[in-house]
Amino acid sequence: MTDAAASSGAPQALGRALLRVVGFALTIAGAALLLLTLMHAAPGDAIDQLPNGDALRPVLEREWLLDRPLWEQVLAHFSRAAQGDLGVSLVVRPGATVLEVMSAPLLRSATWVAASIALSLAWGATLAAATSRRSRAAGRFVEIASVPPVFLVAHLAVNGLNAGAWRLMQADLITRPSWFALPDEASWLRTTLAIVVLALGSGALSRTHLAVRTALLELRHASFIDAARARGEDTRPLIARHLIAPLAHLTAERVAAHVAGLIILERVLLLNGAGSLFWRASLERDWPLALGLALAAATGVAATRLACDGVRVLADPREREVSG
Amino acid sequence: MRLSLAQRFGAVVLAVVVLAAVWSQLAGFDPVLGVAPQAANLGPSLAHPLGTDHLGREVITRLAAACGAFVFPGLLAVTLCGALAVPLGALAGWAGGSVERFVRAMLGTVASIPPLVLALLLCSAWGNSHTHLALAAAIAYMPTFAEAVFARIATLRQAEFLVAARAYGLSEWRIVWRHLIVAACGPTIARQGLLLFSEYLVLETTLSYLGGFGVQEPMPSWGNMITFEWGRGNLAPLAAPVIALWLTLLALAWLAHGAAEERSHV
Numbered sequence: 092m093t094d095a096a097a098s099s100g101a102p103q104a105l106g107r108a109l110l111r112v113v114g115f116a117l118t119i120a121g122a123a124l125l126l127l128t129l130m131h132a133a134p135g136d137a138i139d140q141l142p143n144g145d146a147l148r149p150v151l152e153r154e155w156l157l158d159r160p161l162w163e164q165v166l167a168h169f170s171r172a173a174q175g176d177l178g179v180s181l182v183v184r185p186g187a188t189v190l191e192v193m194s195a196p197l198l199r200s201a202t203w204v205a206a207s208i209a210l211s212l213a214w215g216a217t218l219a220a221a222t223s224r225r226s227r228a229a230g231r232f233v234e235i236a237s238v239p240p241v242f243l244v245a246h247l248a249v250n251g252l253n254a255g256a257w258r259l260m261q262a263d264l265i266t267r268p269s270w271f272a273l274p275d276e277a278s279w280l281r282t283t284l285a286i287v288v289l290a291l292g293s294g295a296l297s298r299t300h301l302a303v304r305t306a307l308l309e310l311r312h313a314s315f316i317d318a319a320r321a322r323g324e325d326t327r328p329l330i331a332r333h334l335i336a337p338l339a340h341l342t343a344e345r346v347a348a349h350v351a352g353l354i355i356l357e358r359v360l361l362l363n364g365a366g367s368l369f370w371r372a373s374l375e376r377d378w379p380l381a382l383g384l385a386l387a388a389a390t391g392v393a394a395t396r397l398a399c400d401g402v403r404v405l406a407d408p409r410e411r412e413v414s415g
Numbered sequence: 416m417r418l419s420l421a422q423r424f425g426a427v428v429l430a431v432v433v434l435a436a437v438w439s440q441l442a443g444f445d446p447v448l449g450v451a452p453q454a455a456n457l458g459p460s461l462a463h464p465l466g467t468d469h470l471g472r473e474v475i476t477r478l479a480a481a482c483g484a485f486v487f488p489g490l491l492a493v494t495l496c497g498a499l500a501v502p503l504g505a506l507a508g509w510a511g512g513s514v515e516r517f518v519r520a521m522l523g524t525v526a527s528i529p530p531l532v533l534a535l536l537l538c539s540a541w542g543n544s545h546t547h548l549a550l551a552a553a554i555a556y557m558p559t560f561a562e563a564v565f566a567r568i569a570t571l572r573q574a575e576f577l578v579a580a581r582a583y584g585l586s587e588w589r590i591v592w593r594h595l596i597v598a599a600c601g602p603t604i605a606r607q608g609l610l611l612f613s614e615y616l617v618l619e620t621t622l623s624y625l626g627g628f629g630v631q632e633p634m635p636s637w638g639n640m641i642t643f644e645w646g647r648g649n650l651a652p653l654a655a656p657v658i659a660l661w662l663t664l665l666a667l668a669w670l671a672h673g674a675a676e677e678r679s680h681v
Contacts, residue, residue, distance in 0.1 A: 121524030
C-alpha cells in the first residue's frame with residue numbers, strides 16, 4: 092500500500108466508524124420512541140398505580156404532562172431520557188430514581204448474559220468441530236437436546252437436582268449440600284445453572300452448532316485452505332481466525348434471545364437481577380421502571396450488535412471491502 | 416415434493432395439534448365442569464388415557480384444550496407479522512439504495528428490543544390477552560421475517576428470469592408479486608411462519624408457566640399445567656405437557672428445516 096493510500100484510508104475508516112456510532116444512536120432513539128409510544132398510547136396512566144392517585148391527579152397530570160397530546164408527552168419523556176432522567180419508581184421502590192434501582196441488577200444480569208453467550212459459543216464450536224465430518228445424526232441429536240424452552244430446561248434441572256439430592260440424603264449417602272434446596276436459597280449453583288441453561292435451551296446450542304458447522308464445512312472446502320494445506324502449513328489457526336466473523340454474526344443475532352431467556356431464568360431460579368426486576372415492574376405496573384429497564388435492554392442489544400459489527404470488520408477483509 | 420421422515424413426523428404432530436385446537440373450540444371446553452375430587456390422581460387407563468390431575472380433571476382433555484391457547488393466537492401472530500414483514504422485506508430487496516438502508520435501519524431498531532420485553536410491556540400496559548401477545552410476537556419477530564424475505568429478493572434482483580420477464584413487458588408489480596414473493600419466497604415465508612409459530616408457542620407457555628401473564632388457571636395451557644401439577648407425586652399429568660411441548664417444538668423445527676431445504680432447490 093502506498094503512503095497516499097494509507098493516509099486516505101484512515102479518515103475513511105474513521106468516517107465509517109462514526110457512521111456506525113450515529114446508526115447506533117439512531118437505533119436507541121428509535122427503540123425509545125417505539126416503546127414510549129406504545130406505553131403512552133395504552134389505556135389508563137401511571138397515576139392509576141398510586142395509592143392516592145385520585146387526589147393527586149390534577150397536580151400530577153400537569154407535572155407529568157398527561158394533560159398534553161400524545162406526541163408532546165413522548166417528546167418530553169424522550170428529552171428527559173436523553174438527559175439520563177428515567178423517572179422515579181412508583182411501586183417497586185417508591186420514590187427511588189429508576190437509575191438508582193436498576194444499575195446494580197443490570198450489571199449482574201449483563202455479566203450472566205455475557206457468560207452464557209461465551210459458553211454457548213464455546214461448546215457450540217467444540218461440538219461442531221467434533222461433528223463436522225459426521226452425518227446429520229449429530230445435528231439432530233443436538234437439536235433434540237436444545238429445542239425445549241429455557242423455562243422447561245431450568246424446571247427439569249432444578250427439580251431433578253433437588254429430587255436426586257433428597258434421595259441421596261434419605262439413603263444417608265450424603266449430608267445436606269450447602270446449595271440444597273434449589274431454588275429457595277441463594278447459591279453459586281443457581282447462577283451457574285442459569286448460565287448453562289441459557290447456553291443450551293430455546294435452541295441456543297443447536298443454532299450455534301449449526302452455524303459453526305456450516306462455516307467449518309465452507310472453510311474446509313475453501314481454496315485458500317487448500318493452498319495452505321498444499322504448502323504444508325497447519326490449517327487450524329487459519330480456520331480458527333476465519334471463524335471469528337461467523338461467531339460475531341451469530342452473537343449479534345442471538346443476543347436478544349439471551350436477554351429474553353435471562354428474564355425467564357431469573358424468575359424460575361429466583362436470581363436477583365434486572366430480569367426479575369423487569370418482570371416485577373411489568374406485573375405491578377411500575378411503568379417508569381419497566382420502561383427504563385426495557386430501554387437498557389435495547390441499548391445492551393444494540394451495543395453488542397455494534398461491537399460484533401466492529402469485530403466482523405476487523406476479522407474479515409471481505410467485510411472491510413463491503414463496508415468501504 | 417418428497418418429505419423426509421423428520422418432516423413427515425413434524426407434519427403429523429402439527430396436524431394433531433391443530434385438530435385438537437379446532438376440537439377445543441367446537442366442543443366448547445369448560446375448564447370447571449370436569450372437576451371430580453373423587454377421581455383425583457388416577458393413573459393412565461382405558462377410561463382415562465393420560466390419567467387425571469389432582470382435581471380429578473382428564474389430562475388428555477386439558478392437553479387438547481390447551482392447544483387452543485396457542486394455535487389461534489399463533490396463527491394471528493403469523494398473519495400479522497407476514498402482512499407487515501413481506502411487503503417491507505420485498506420493498507427493501509427490490510428497491511435497494513436508500514429505501515433499503517431506511518427499511519433495514521427501521522428493522523434493526525425493532526430488533527434491538529428483546530421479544531419477551533416487548534411482550535411483557537404490551538401485556539402490562541394494554542392488558543393480558545391473546546391478541547396483545549400475538550401483536551407483540553408479530554412486532555418482535557417482524558425484523559427476522561422481513562430480513563429473510565429481503566435477503567431472498569436481493570439475491571434474485573438481477574436474475575436472468577427477471578430480465579426476461581421485463582423483456583416480455585410484465586409490470587414491476589407483477590414481477591415482484593408473482594415471480595419473487597409467491598414463486599421465489601414461498602418456502603422462505605413458510606419457514607419464517609413456522610419459526611414464528613414456534614416462538615409464539617414458547618412465549619405463551621413460558622408466560623403461563625411463570626404466572627401473572629398468559630393463560631391463568633382454571634383455563635389450561637401446557638405451561639400452567641406443568642406448574643400446577645409439579646410436586647403432587649403424579650407423573651402422568653406432569654409428563655404429558657412436557658412431552659407435548661417438546662414434540663411440538665421439535666416438529667416445528669424440523670418442518671422449518673424442510674422448508675429451508677425446499678428453498679435451496681428453488
